[in-house]
Amino acid sequence: MVNEYRLNLAKAFNLHQPVTADQYARIVAAMNEKNPRVAADMVDMIAPGKSVVEWLSGYARQFPDQPAAANGAHLFQMLKAHSGEPAAVLQRAGFDAIDTGAGDVRKLTGQGIRSKDAVFDPAPRARR
Numbered sequence: 001m002v003n004e005y006r007l008n009l010a011k012a013f014n015l016h017q018p019v020t021a022d023q024y025a026r027i028v029a030a031m032n033e034k035n036p037r038v039a040a041d042m043v044d045m046i047a048p049g050k051s052v053v054e055w056l057s058g059y060a061r062q063f064p065d066q067p068a069a070a071n072g073a074h075l076f077q078m079l080k081a082h083s084g085e086p087a088a089v090l091q092r093a094g095f096d097a098i099d100t101g102a103g104d105v106r107k108l109t110g111q112g113i114r115s116k117d118a119v120f121d122p123a124p125r126a127r128r
Contacts, residue, residue, distance in 0.1 A: 004116040004117075005116060006116055007097070007105055007107070008111075009097055009099055009105065011094060011095055011096045011097065011111075012095065012096070012097035012098065012099040012105065013072055013076075013090050013093075013095040013097070013098050013099065014072050014099045014101055015071065015072040015073040015076055015098065015099065015100050015101055016071055016072065016073065016100070016101030016102075017071060017072060017101070018067035018068075018069065018070060018071060018072075019067065019068050019069035019070075019071070019072050019075055020064060020065050020066065020067060020068060021059055021060040021063050021064055021065070021066045021067075021068045022060045022064035022065070023068070023093070024042075024046070024056075024060070024068035024069060024075070025056045025057055025059070025060035025068075026060075026093040026094055027042075027075065027079070027089060027090065027093045028042050028043060028052060028056055029052075029053075029057070029093070030089045030090070030092035030093040031079070031082075031083065031089055032052055032053070033092065034083065034089075035082065035083060036052070038082045038083070039052050040052050042078070043055070043056050046068055046069070047059075076098070087106070087108050090108060091108045091109065095108060096108050096109040096111045097109075
């Protein structure tokens, strides 16, 4: 018997969509916790000579939806090459899933997974 689940992908990192400045800043901040040199290189890729914390966080606040990377796949490959734990970096950045854009989703946490047959619907409670 196969169980069907519903996934909330509101906090998913999508490999085939552009990475916004807000998302990029959160990922750089998460990388900065474990590897400041790589975080600085990530900022240099989009704004040579700018600071990791002050400039990037300010830019992300001012232009949160501005694309900072062409797509998530390139950034994910960089995280794999330099962190050894790309999923952990994404999780620290506030993502709870990785969406390949081809129907495959890798959940990083147990959040946002519900049985399609669940009786209780949390959506109406959240609106109160």
